[in-house]
Structures are given as C-alpha cells and as structure tokens.
Amino acid sequence: MSSEPRHALFHMPEPLFAELAPGGGSVEALAFLERGERARRLLLLRTLLGRLHGLRTPLAPPAEAWRTLKEAALHAPEAVDRLLLAPSTGGWIAHMLRRVHGTASGPELWVEAGHLCSLAVTASLYAGTGTDLLVPLTDGALCLPGLGMARLPDAGPGVTVGRACVECGELTLTAPAEHPGPRPLTVRPHTAPARAPRTPSPAPAASAPDDSALDDSVPEESGRFWLPLRTLAAFADAGPGTVLLDDLDPYRGLDDPLPPARLDHAEAEAWQELFERAVALTGPPQGAVPGRLDPAAIRAVVPWGRTRAPATAPPTVQVSATSGDSYAAMLIARPSSPVALAETLVHEFQHSKLAALLHLFPLLDDDREERYYAPWRADPRHLTGLLHGAYAFTGVAGFWRDLTADPEHAGTAAYHFALRRLQCRLVVRTLLASGRLTASGHALVTGLARVLDGWLREPVDPPALARARTAAVLHRTEWRLRNVAPTPHGTHPDAPATGAPDDPRLRPDRAPWPDVRTYAFATPSPAPCGADEHLAAGDPAAALERYADELASDPAEPHALAGWIVARSLLDPGRATRRMLARPELVQPLPSPPTP
Structure with a gap:
C-alpha cells in the first residue's frame, strides 16, 4: 500500500x-x-x-x-x-x-x-x-x-x-x-x-478473573x-x-x-x-x-x-x-x-454499486435543482437522486420478479414487481429526456431501459397488475397535489416552469407526507371498508362515494382528493379524465356542503 x-x-x-x-x-x-x-x-x-x-x-x-x-x-x-x-x-x-x-x-x-x-x-x-x-x-x-x-x-x-x-x-x-x-x-x-x-450465554462465576470480561461468551x-x-x-x-x-x-x-x-x-x-x-x-x-x-x-x-x-x-x-x-x-x-x-439489502447494495460507478465515471451533468418526480419519494428530487432511485428500484424490481416463483410470496411479489418496473421505466424516461446524461450515463440508463422494457412485456397476475397500476397513479397524483402549484390564471400551461407535467412550479408550502398506499395495495382486504380498501379491491364506484364523503369536510385534502380523481378516472377513462390525471393540481376541490 x-x-x-x-x-x-x-x-x-x-x-x-x-x-x-x-x-x-x-x-x-x-x-x-x-x-x-x-x-x-x-x-x-x-x-x-x-x-x-x-x-x-x-x-x-x-x-x-x-x-x-x-x-x-x-x-x-x-x-x-x-x-x-x-x-x-x-x-x-x-x-x-x-x-x-x-x-x-x-x-x-x-x-x-x-x-x-x-x-x-x-x-x-x-x-x-x-x-x-x-x-x-x-x-x-x-x-x-x-x-x-x-x-x-x-x-x-x-x-x-x-x-x-x-x-x-x-x-x-x-x-x-x-x-x-x-x-x-x-x-x-x-x-x-x-x-x-445463537443460544443464551452462561453466566460467569462470581469469582471469575478480569480476563473473563474479554470473552464474548x-x-x-x-x-x-x-x-x-x-x-x-x-x-x-x-x-x-x-x-x-x-x-x-x-x-x-x-x-x-x-x-x-x-x-x-x-x-x-x-x-x-x-x-x-x-x-x-x-x-x-x-x-x-x-x-x-x-x-x-x-x-x-x-x-x-x-x-x-x-x-x-x-x-x-x-x-x-x-x-x-x-x-x-x-x-x-x-x-x-x-x-x-432482503428487499432492503438488495436496494441499499444497488446504491453502493452506483456510488462506486459515479466515482469512476461522470454519468450526468446535474444542476442539483430539486424539481423532478420520483415515484418512491414524497419530495421533488434532483437528477442524481433520480438516477440513484432508478438504479436501486430496478434492482428491487428484479428481486420481486425472482420471488414470483416462490409460492409463499408469489401474490405480493407480483404486485411489487409490476409496480416497481412501471415506476422505474417512468423515471428512466425522464432521465433520457433530460439532456444531461454523459455518454457513459446514457449507456447506463439505456441498459436500465432495455431490462425494464423486457420486464414490462412479461405477464403478471391481472389483479396484482391492476392494483400496481392504480397505486402508481395514486402516488403521482397525490405528489402533484402536495408539491405542484397550479398554473396562474392566464398563463399558458406549456410555458416554462409554470407547473407543466415535466417542469412543475413547486408550492412554497410543500411538506413531507406519508405514502400509506404503496404497501397497503399489495394485499387487498377481503372485507373492504375504507375508500382506499375499496379501490384496492377493484371497486372504484364504492371508493368514489367514500372519497366524496371524506372531501365533504375538507374539499382540498390531498390524500382523499387524489383517490377521488383516480377512482373517477377508472370509471370514466376519457380525454377529460386523462387531462385531470396529467395536471391534478388544476382540479377544483369539491364544494363543501352548506353549513346548517
């Protein structure tokens, strides 16, 4: 040395x-x-x-x-x-x-x-x-x-x-x-x-000499x-x-x-x-x-x-x-x-590998501005964080893909595999469209895209796939409601930095929020009660009714409003609904009931 x-x-x-x-x-x-x-x-x-x-x-x-x-x-x-x-x-x-x-x-x-x-x-x-x-x-x-x-x-x-x-x-x-x-x-x-x-250690004798304190037994x-x-x-x-x-x-x-x-x-x-x-x-x-x-x-x-x-x-x-x-x-x-x-070990080791690669190669030119959507975060991220997330969760998706062959975990694994492959592909698209990847970075992200595209063609249990797609849309919808400011009146929605889907104008009052749906949707309730449970069970009509009840007391509550938007989109998947999903922050809150 x-x-x-x-x-x-x-x-x-x-x-x-x-x-x-x-x-x-x-x-x-x-x-x-x-x-x-x-x-x-x-x-x-x-x-x-x-x-x-x-x-x-x-x-x-x-x-x-x-x-x-x-x-x-x-x-x-x-x-x-x-x-x-x-x-x-x-x-x-x-x-x-x-x-x-x-x-x-x-x-x-x-x-x-x-x-x-x-x-x-x-x-x-x-x-x-x-x-x-x-x-x-x-x-x-x-x-x-x-x-x-x-x-x-x-x-x-x-x-x-x-x-x-x-x-x-x-x-x-x-x-x-x-x-x-x-x-x-x-x-x-x-x-x-x-x-x-592995087994309880024997108690030392009261007269044991000091050297006994050096023994891990x-x-x-x-x-x-x-x-x-x-x-x-x-x-x-x-x-x-x-x-x-x-x-x-x-x-x-x-x-x-x-x-x-x-x-x-x-x-x-x-x-x-x-x-x-x-x-x-x-x-x-x-x-x-x-x-x-x-x-x-x-x-x-x-x-x-x-x-x-x-x-x-x-x-x-x-x-x-x-x-x-x-x-x-x-x-x-x-x-x-x-x-x-096991999922965490895979996830964190992916971060270690990418960090080591970043020590060897410049993979991107990052302005460190935190403005990008990451499907596994509550807050906006910069490009380096986005790359780390895509690399780590692609490994996580691969872990769940392998686990679909295990009968004990197949149902949950199918959901997580379907969810993570979809989310990672969305982030990979953002990275490729950023214009900030180096040649090595482009090669790496293209490698991720190639694997994810192959995985997206693999069949997944239809109920698990439906829950995964719903959970992915719910997270993005709630993220925009909590983080993105509506476009000011009279401003064209595609103008730079005004809240357009790929260049959001961020809310100054944004704050951390818990993602309670990603894991809740992994296993649907056999007897759904709440709005989220009905949506996870594939009953958007019942979910829509319950979300409306929740919004009656707080019309702008982001969790319930996101659920209401997604449930409505499942019931009426038309052009207007697609616009609402793309820019949920522009949706007007439901009117509150009159005060008696």
Missing part, C-alpha cells in the same frame, strides 16, 4: 460495464468496483495527510501512523487492504476531509485525526507487526476498526490519551506514564472474533473491557461470517461520528436469525440480471434505532440508508420480516 499515486488510468472492460449498467454485476464486476474504491481512498488519504501535515497533536503524528500502516501492508497486504476498504474507513476519510475544508464540525481536530492511529494499531494486529503509538481514547475506549473496542478498566469520561503497544497480535493498552491511573488492558483482538449469538454487561464486533453468518452451518454487524465504530454512520450502541444478546440473536432467512431469498449474482445479491459482497450492516429486542419489530424497514463514502455498508432499522430485510 502506498500513498503515492500510480500513473495508470482505470479502464473498465466493456463486458463488466454491460453487467453493471442494467443493475446487475458478477463477482468480477464487483471486484473491479472495489479496485476503484481502493484507488480513490488512497488518493483521498494522500490529500488528507497533506492537510494534516504539521497538525499539533498529543498523539502519534499522522506521518508516524501512516508509516505503521505501510509496514503492516508489507507483511499482510490483503488484510490491510480489507481495512482500507472497510466502510467505516471511507466514512472517516470523508468526514475528515469535510473537517479540514470547514464543512463539518466536531471536537478538536487532533481527536478525530487520531483515528488514523487506531487504523494503524488495527493494521499491526492483522499483520502481526509491532508498534507503540499514542492513541485517542473516548471514555477510556479505543476503537479497533473491524475488530471491536477495548476499554481501560477504571477509565474516566471524556477524551484522553492512551498508549497502544502491539506485539505478535497482542494489544496492551495503558495510560501514558505521565497520567497514571487506569489499570492496563491486554487482549488479542484478532483471535477473539464474535458471531451473533460472557454476557454483555460483563464484557465491558473488550467488546468484539459480531459478524452475521449467511447460513446456519456456515463458518465465521464475513458481514460485520457494526454497532461500535464511531464512523459507521452517514456523516458525523456516532457513540457506540452495543446490541444486547437478544437483539443480536434476532439479527442473526433474520439475516439468514433474508439472504436465503436473494438469488446468486448472474451477470447483468438485477436484483441478485451475494451476501458476501456486503461489508457491514449497521443496526439502527434500538439496542434491545422489542416485543414485536415492525414488519417493514422503517429506516435504511447508504453512504457513497462507505461502499457495501448499509444502515438498517431491523424489521420482523425476512422479505423486507
């Missing part, structure tokens, strides 16, 4: 780009993306080291930490490359570059710059080399990326300086000689990995000096997993550092069980076919929102996100449904 640039251009072979463009990607294609990410991180590290030169710090200087990393790389290049490619390493580099450019804030710069010392110590542990570095401790704890967290016994709160000595894979962590106090800690982190537990409340990162195994009988369940690293999030949020035994066990069931639903990668996922390609799952297992987790994923700086990592709030987790 070297911080010096190698003067050789990256050239992606056309067959690999042809696999990635429509949303797929073989093992070879993903390996190429990782090579690109490695080169990018080395360049960014070189820039960061230059900006940190001369930084006043009580820790080992950045140059000394970098020399330790390079020495470790000579002895264990693959292990150190894995550390360099760790998602949290990318997150730290990006955060530090924002710090030195003044676009992010935090503690004194030396504190966060000292994470390079943590990386150097970890690299020495992997390589079996020796080092002796002054490192930053937070509440007495040292994060070892990819391994876990070591905490000095009896350490005080806040940021302090510790000494980390590594010899033959063994770490000794002490307070500096000039600041005696906490007892030293010795541990062999690289040989003490921990998988997510001890309950979490006792393991307060050494907390190894857990890994998720893809299959019940597999060996040690390769997917980190990262609840400790400060740079595991999307931007600012996060405190450790250790999962308890039951929550970690729930993650393991759910992950195994989820990845069993994702087919193996197959060239250019979108929606397939090898779980080994995921580098980290970051649990979000809770550390203790609730009585019942929500069935769907409430929060998920991916950072372009943290390739192959995904932040997820655990659901109870393995199908929901």
Whole structure:
C-alpha cells in the first residue's frame, strides 16, 4: 500500500460495464468496483495527510501512523487492504476531509485525526507487526476498526490519551506514564472474533478473573473491557461470517461520528436469525440480471434505532440508508420480516454499486435543482437522486420478479414487481429526456431501459397488475397535489416552469407526507371498508362515494382528493379524465356542503 499515486488510468472492460449498467454485476464486476474504491481512498488519504501535515497533536503524528500502516501492508497486504476498504474507513476519510475544508464540525481536530492511529494499531494486529503509538481514547475506549473496542478498566469520561503497544497480535493498552491511573488492558483482538449469538450465554462465576470480561461468551454487561464486533453468518452451518454487524465504530454512520450502541444478546440473536432467512431469498449474482445479491459482497450492516429486542419489530424497514463514502455498508432499522430485510439489502447494495460507478465515471451533468418526480419519494428530487432511485428500484424490481416463483410470496411479489418496473421505466424516461446524461450515463440508463422494457412485456397476475397500476397513479397524483402549484390564471400551461407535467412550479408550502398506499395495495382486504380498501379491491364506484364523503369536510385534502380523481378516472377513462390525471393540481376541490 502506498500513498503515492500510480500513473495508470482505470479502464473498465466493456463486458463488466454491460453487467453493471442494467443493475446487475458478477463477482468480477464487483471486484473491479472495489479496485476503484481502493484507488480513490488512497488518493483521498494522500490529500488528507497533506492537510494534516504539521497538525499539533498529543498523539502519534499522522506521518508516524501512516508509516505503521505501510509496514503492516508489507507483511499482510490483503488484510490491510480489507481495512482500507472497510466502510467505516471511507466514512472517516470523508468526514475528515469535510473537517479540514470547514464543512463539518466536531471536537478538536487532533481527536478525530487520531483515528488514523487506531487504523494503524488495527493494521499491526492483522499483520502481526509491532508498534507503540499514542492513541485517542473516548471514555477510556479505543476503537479497533473491524475488530471491536477495548476499554481501560477504571477509565474516566471524556477524551484522553492512551498508549497502544502491539506485539505478535497482542494489544496492551495503558495510560501514558505521565497520567497514571487506569489499570492496563491486554487482549488479542484478532483471535477473539464474535458471531451473533445463537443460544443464551452462561453466566460467569462470581469469582471469575478480569480476563473473563474479554470473552464474548460472557454476557454483555460483563464484557465491558473488550467488546468484539459480531459478524452475521449467511447460513446456519456456515463458518465465521464475513458481514460485520457494526454497532461500535464511531464512523459507521452517514456523516458525523456516532457513540457506540452495543446490541444486547437478544437483539443480536434476532439479527442473526433474520439475516439468514433474508439472504436465503436473494438469488446468486448472474451477470447483468438485477436484483441478485451475494451476501458476501456486503461489508457491514449497521443496526439502527434500538439496542434491545422489542416485543414485536415492525414488519417493514422503517429506516435504511447508504453512504457513497462507505461502499457495501448499509444502515438498517431491523424489521420482523425476512422479505423486507432482503428487499432492503438488495436496494441499499444497488446504491453502493452506483456510488462506486459515479466515482469512476461522470454519468450526468446535474444542476442539483430539486424539481423532478420520483415515484418512491414524497419530495421533488434532483437528477442524481433520480438516477440513484432508478438504479436501486430496478434492482428491487428484479428481486420481486425472482420471488414470483416462490409460492409463499408469489401474490405480493407480483404486485411489487409490476409496480416497481412501471415506476422505474417512468423515471428512466425522464432521465433520457433530460439532456444531461454523459455518454457513459446514457449507456447506463439505456441498459436500465432495455431490462425494464423486457420486464414490462412479461405477464403478471391481472389483479396484482391492476392494483400496481392504480397505486402508481395514486402516488403521482397525490405528489402533484402536495408539491405542484397550479398554473396562474392566464398563463399558458406549456410555458416554462409554470407547473407543466415535466417542469412543475413547486408550492412554497410543500411538506413531507406519508405514502400509506404503496404497501397497503399489495394485499387487498377481503372485507373492504375504507375508500382506499375499496379501490384496492377493484371497486372504484364504492371508493368514489367514500372519497366524496371524506372531501365533504375538507374539499382540498390531498390524500382523499387524489383517490377521488383516480377512482373517477377508472370509471370514466376519457380525454377529460386523462387531462385531470396529467395536471391534478388544476382540479377544483369539491364544494363543501352548506353549513346548517
């Protein structure tokens, strides 16, 4: 590993780009993306080291930490490359570059710059080399990326300086000689990995020595000096997993550092069980076919929102996100449904692939103006967001397409496949018509269009197809009612930026709103009651009547008005109705009943 640039251009072979463009990607294609990410991180590290030169710090200087990393790389290049490619390493580099450019804030710069010392110590542990570095401790704890967290016994709160000595894979962590106090800690982190537990751990004996706290077989409340990162195994009988369940690293999030949020035994066990069931639903990668996922390609799952297992987790994923700086990592709030987790894994990994492609190629010239309709969002999006959505949801559509062959999920899968292929094709049309795609971007979006056009010709169960089409129109109609201002009186509707379908004039009072229909329409109610339920069941007349009742008290309520417009269009699909669907924001609200 070297911080010096190698003067050789990256050239992606056309067959690999042809696999990635429509949303797929073989093992070879993903390996190429990782090579690109490695080169990018080395360049960014070189820039960061230059900006940190001369930084006043009580820790080992950045140059000394970098020399330790390079020495470790000579002895264990693959292990150190894995550390360099760790998602949290990318997150730290990006955060530090924002710090030195003044676009992010935090503690004194030396504190966060000292994470390079943590990386150097970890690299020495992997390589079996020796080092002796002054490192930053937070509440007495040292994060070892990819391994876990070591905490000095009896350490005080806040940021302090510790000494980390590594010899033959063994770490000794002490307070500096000039600041005696906490007892030293010795541990062999690289040989003490921990998988997510499967069975309750035995309680330790009351007279157990301190070393018992370093063993993950001890309950979490006792393991307060050494907390190894857990890994998720893809299959019940597999060996040690390769997917980190990262609840400790400060740079595991999307931007600012996060405190450790250790999962308890039951929550970690729930993650393991759910992950195994989820990845069993994702087919193996197959060239250019979108929606397939090898779980080994995921580098980290970051649990979000809770550390203790609730009585019942929500069935769907409430929060998920991916950072372009943290390739192959995904932040997820655990659901109870393995199908929901599998869909999210596919979705977020698509974002990682596209982010890596954007690091290699300029795919579009984006003015960053948020004015475009995205069928999976409540707010207008810019072109880059639109491209990310199209790429991610094409993968999701492929996931549901594969699942239509599973009898247990065929009905729901048919609906989601029909919905996502239709929505993605609409967005792909917008991208192709934008005039802002580069040659590479045009090739990628054309690849998406080719796959989607083929999928749109595939037969789908008619009731599921009808619900999907209705749900798609409902979302667009409500989106325009909530986000698009009506054209001012006397202005031609096709004049620029006045609210025309492809160039809307946005409302200044727009606000977030919940999309409650996309998943509600997946399974129609056998005994419909509300307006939405009647519409999902294929009874627009009953739905229209109930929407009118709802609008009687609030004639401009967007959810009910969107339903009323769509139900009426299904009953009377003429030219006037098509105009109403194209520009629903121009529809006059139903008159309120007279006040008695």
